[in-house]
Amino acid sequence: MEPKRVGQLVRQNDQAAQRELFEAFYHRTYAVVYTVLRSRESAEDITQDAFIKAFQNMGQLREPEKFGAWLAVIASNLARNYLKREKKVIYCDELPVLETVGANDTEEQAVGNLEVEQMRRALRALPPDQYQVIILQYYFDLKIDEIAALLKLNEGTVKSRLFRARAKLSRILEPFAAADGLTCKGGAGGNAAKSQPFTGR
Amino acid sequence: MPQNRSPLLDDSLIRAAVRRALDSVEAPPVEESWQRFQSRRTAASARRPRPWSRYAALAAALLLVFCGGYGAYRALISGNFNHALLMDQESESAEILAAEPAGEREVSDSAAPWPDFAGWSPLQPSREAAQQLPQALDGYTLDTAYTREAQSGITYLAALYKGKEQEPLLWVQAGTASPDQFFADLEQLLQLPVEETAADGEAPSTRLAVGSRPAFSWEKDGRRHLFIDLSGHSSPTELQRLAPR
Numbered sequence: 535m536e537p538k539r540v541g542q543l544v545r546q547n548d549q550a551a552q553r554e555l556f557e558a559f560y561h562r563t564y565a566v567v568y569t570v571l572r573s574r575e576s577a578e579d580i581t582q583d584a585f586i587k588a589f590q591n592m593g594q595l596r597e598p599e600k601f602g603a604w605l606a607v608i609a610s611n612l613a614r615n616y617l618k619r620e621k622k623v624i625y626c627d628e629l630p631v632l633e634t635v636g637a638n639d640t641e642e643q644a645v646g647n648l649e650v651e652q653m654r655r656a657l658r659a660l661p662p663d664q665y666q667v668i669i670l671q672y673y674f675d676l677k678i679d680e681i682a683a684l685l686k687l688n689e690g691t692v693k694s695r696l697f698r699a700r701a702k703l704s705r706i707l708e709p710f711a712a713a714d715g716l717t718c719k720g721g722a723g724g725n726a727a728k729s730q731p732f733t734g735r
Numbered sequence: 736m737p738q739n740r741s742p743l744l745d746d747s748l749i750r751a752a753v754r755r756a757l758d759s760v761e762a763p764p765v766e767e768s769w770q771r772f773q774s775r776r777t778a779a780s781a782r783r784p785r786p787w788s789r790y791a792a793l794a795a796a797l798l799l800v801f802c803g804g805y806g807a808y809r810a811l812i813s814g815n816f817n818h819a820l821l822m823d824q825e826s827e828s829a830e831i832l833a834a835e836p837a838g839e840r841e842v843s844d845s846a847a848p849w850p851d852f853a854g855w856s857p858l859q860p861s862r863e864a865a866q867q868l869p870q871a872l873d874g875y876t877l878d879t880a881y882t883r884e885a886q887s888g889i890t891y892l893a894a895l896y897k898g899k900e901q902e903p904l905l906w907v908q909a910g911t912a913s914p915d916q917f918f919a920d921l922e923q924l925l926q927l928p929v930e931e932t933a934a935d936g937e938a939p940s941t942r943l944a945v946g947s948r949p950a951f952s953w954e955k956d957g958r959r960h961l962f963i964d965l966s967g968h969s970s971p972t973e974l975q976r977l978a979p980r
Contacts, residue, residue, distance in 0.1 A: 556772065557765050565760035578763055582772045586779055653756040672746075672753040703749060 537599035544598035552589050559602050560585075566606045566669055569657055570613040580616055584609035596683075603674040603684055607666060614662040656706040664699035667692055854924075855881035855893065867908065868894050869979050875904055885920040887912075902966035904977075910958045914941065917952070917959045921945065932971065940978075942971035951975045 535558045543551040563584060568577035588595075588605050595604055657665060670676045670684065678696075682689045762768075858864050858880035868880060875896035884890050889912050896904040909917055918929045927946035943950040943961075950963040951974035962974040 556769055560765050560768055561762045564762040565757040568760050582775050586776050650756050650759050653752040672750040673757055
């Protein structure tokens with residue numbers, strides 16, 4: 535959905551506008567929550583709570599065009615609170631290995647599924663504050679200053695969180711990156727950054 | 736040279752991987768989710784507390800604290816706080832008071848507790864004693880009777896009666912005592928303040944408060960009598976109706 539249209543709907547904020555926003559942002563918000571909680575039922579409840587909270591506090595949103603990212607922040611905060619309340623601490627290494635490779639998958643699909651699952655595991659391993667900035671930058675395409683404004687942080691804090699998050703993701707994905715010929719930057723010997731597909735195929 | 740830092744993944748690589756990881760999550764159908772969202776929102780708005788309810792709860796809590804504090808203060812300044820705590824559990828009058836349903840007691844928290852009958856002797860059943868005690872009080876039956884000599888040398892009789900709902904009524908009698916002497920002796924014997932609330936002109940009857948409980952005193956056949964409603968339910972006028980003519 536175009537940012538301009540999002541802004542219009544946010545300002546309108548009636549039943550019809552809310553429904554359109556819900557339909558436009560439900561999947562992305564659910565995905566952000568599900569990646570943290572790993573439970574479909576809880577993810578659905580938290581996502582709906584996030585929409586309720588967002589619609590009730592629409593007046594606090596300074597840039598209506600950023601509704602999706604704002605909603606994701608609300609949803610990830612609710613997910614974090616839910617984990618605290620339920621005292622569920624999910625450690626990356628303790629996650630059950632999911633059946634990501636189906637019997638009928640082609641080799642390409644199977645490799646792709648494994649990558650996706652590995653990335654999800656890596657994202658779940660991030661602390662909540664780092665997970666938020668990664669999602670906002672790479673999933674919602676926000677710039678550093680926009681993330682800082684949304685989270686009410688200074689830009690330096692956002693940069694350091696992003697750096698730590700990237701370092702942690704790199705550590706987790708390093709073995710896979712090495713096996714697949716993944717290109718990294720800032721490594722030993724000043725290797726130049728090269729953008730390649732995740733699998734190196 | 737060994738390198739301790741992990742190499743950082745390329746930005747575009749992370750972006751592609753994050754998108755693929757999140758876009759591949761299968762969400763429930765939006766239409767169904769919207770229906771569930773609507774009902775959830777309705778329930779949430781019904782549960783949401785009204786803005787004034789917080790202030791009402793705070794005001795109620797403050798009132799409770801104030802009333803409790805004031806009651807404790809009154810008990811302390813009347814000097815009966817420790818007495819109330821240390822009251823003899825074995826005394827019959829205390830047992831009667833404790834047996835009363837709490838909701839039915841109308842005596843304020845600051846009312847002095849009824850003392851035990853320490854120093855009093857049980858009255859031995861005898862024809863003479865039976866003649867002196869009021870036997871037919873409307874709605875009350877005789878429970879126990881005591882006797883004691885005051886410092887003035889006057890002998891006092893006391894009898895505890897129970898009503899239909901076990902409400903206690905105390906009768907006290909002394910022979911040949913002036914009202915002033917009678918009330919002074921009562922303060923000494925019962926260890927409770929006696930206050931005259933109203934006197935009936937020339938009639939030898941008086942409405943009183945003994946330890947904050949309603950009481951009525953009258954004279955008959957040259958003897959002075961007193962009723963004290965220990966439950967605090969009756970007014971002195973109602974006690975007056977009980978007094979044998």
